[in-house]
Amino acid sequence: MDFDNLLSHYKAKACVVSVEFFPDGTYGNIRVVAGNKAHCDDMAGLNHPFEPGCPYEACFPKNPNFEDHCYRCVHDGKPLHAYVDLYMMDLWLNMFLLPLDSDQENVGYCLYCYEVAPKADSSAMADISADIAADVLKACIKLRGSDDVKKAFQEVAEDICDICGSGHCCILLTDEEKRSCTVFSDALREGADAVPMDHYLEGFYEITETWSEMLDGSTCIIVKDEHDMENLRKRNPVWGASLDEANISSLVLFPLRHGKDLLGYMWVLNFDVSNVLKIKEMLELTTFFLASEIANYLLLNRLEILSTIDSLTGVRNRNEMNNRVDCIVEGKEPVPQAVLFADLNGLKRVNDEQGHAAGDKMLRAAASILQSVFQDGVVYRAGGDEFMILVNEISEDEVQDRVARVHFLSGKTENVRFSIGVCYGKKDIRKAMRLADERMYAFKNGYYEAHPELKYR
Missing domain, CATH: 3.30.450.20 (PAS domain)
Incomplete structure (x- = not known):
């Protein structure tokens, strides 16, 4: 020719x-x-x-x-x-x-x-066959039409299993900074010889690190037969061994990218290899939308955290505290058994004499002590040097033991000292807060009477 x-x-x-x-x-x-x-x-x-x-x-x-x-x-x-x-x-x-x-x-x-x-x-992206378009559109509708994002992704993963004739579909998010990965959704077909991804998570991030080199600019990795699997074993023995251990004979793996950010990966295992091109085309487009939805989800989560967490100390902020109190007053949440107010003594003196960086360090240390002692409660930064702690289920004796523990730990630090007020067993949250606050100030007055040289310094 x-x-x-x-x-x-x-x-x-x-x-x-x-x-x-x-x-x-x-x-x-x-x-x-x-x-x-x-x-x-x-x-x-x-x-x-x-x-x-x-x-x-x-x-x-x-x-x-x-x-x-x-x-x-x-x-x-x-x-x-x-x-x-x-x-x-x-x-x-x-x-x-x-x-x-x-x-x-x-x-x-x-x-x-x-x-x-x-x-x-x-x-060009929409120039696909009618059945693939229907599958992708169905996934998009589920993702956009649900208030429960995680549930919608789980349903989409289950649909992908069915479409691909796969025993297992997983969406795994990776965090390069923390060097960790988390399962976002994990679908196993009934009767499939597959184990939930949670079983393999420990140390799995090291394997995901090798996938970028395996992809080498490709949009996906496809293993459809023993010849492909043998090539994978040669290029990546550790991953190959883990696939053999899990009885994997075929796989399609796609990176989930949003712009230049790698969010994680999605794969299907032991799929219908006779339909490999259709499956690749369907997943190529589906992962494009999945990555966009995941990026939105992660962004909203970060914004929610920023709106509820005090950026300096890492505990809940005052806005979140007020919202929690309102929910308790409206009967949407139970009244906690213990309400505590903890005021940090001597912060003004540290700020004045050592600078605000030292004061910030003192606040972070104080928050860390409170969170470590009240792991079963919620710590809020109520004001500049004041914290509130709510604990739902705890005995009165245990509360006193915890307060003693806070004083013990703070005594091990250079300058963290607390005045703490407690109210236990009140059914009215606002009255409980007022009493705890009054008792905290009574404690604080006693502290400064004992240490007059530290008052307001």
Whole structure:
């Protein structure tokens, strides 16, 4: 076939790719045997003058998923389309593969037509089959139509299991700063030989760290047969061993990216390998929306934390304290058995003599002591140097033991000293707060009578 003549009719970037394949279902060399003017100009612009017959990685980034697409196109004789996020280059790739006739027994040819752009094209993204579109739309509706985000993601993961014929679908979030990972949703099909991901979490972050290198610019990792699994074992023995231990024979793994941020990963295990291309296309688009929803969820969580947590000490802030009291007054929450007010003695003196940085350090130390002693309660920063603690279920004797523990621990520090007032067993939260506050000030007055040199200093 006259490939140059064929390509001369294409205005878009186009080339002809040859694929060497073998009877055992594997493939060998993949080469770019011809290119049209747009393709050659593109290569020249990248300072890689095109040479007919060169290995494909001389023109394009090496990518096992691209290799698999070319092989499937020439072997199955079917056209293929993919719209891919080239996140390593901040580009989107719209690619079309058309099978061509071949007069060679073990070499096939396909026409590769492609276009790259710096931003996603919604029309290209939506150019998918009706059944895939229906599956993705169903997931989007569930995510956007539910007030319970975690429950919606769990349902989507279960749907993905069914669509992929998979035994296990998991969404795992990773935290590079904490070097940890958490299970966001975990779906196991009934009867599947699978173990919940929580079973493997300890030390698993070290395995997730290797996945970026495994992806190497690809949008996903696909293992569909023993040949692929053996390649994975060679490249990543530790991960391969964990997959063997879990009896995994096939997997598709996608990174969850939002902009340039890696949020985590989603995978399906032991899926229907006869449907691998449809599954890849469906998950490619689904993970795009999942990552966006997860990013929104995490942002809202951070904003909620910022609105409820005192940024200096890490305990709940006054706004959250007032909301809690209102809920108790309205009967939406039970009245706590113990209400305590703890005032930090000598903060003004530290601020005046040592500076506010020293005062901030003193406040953080005080909050840390209160949180360590009242782990079963909630500590609030009620004001500048004042904290309130609410404990729902505790005996009166235990409260006194805890107060003694606070004084003991603060005595081990350089300058943290508390005045503490307690009210126990009152059914009216506002009266309990007033009594605890009055008793705290009585304690404080006694403290300054004993230490007049520290008063207001």
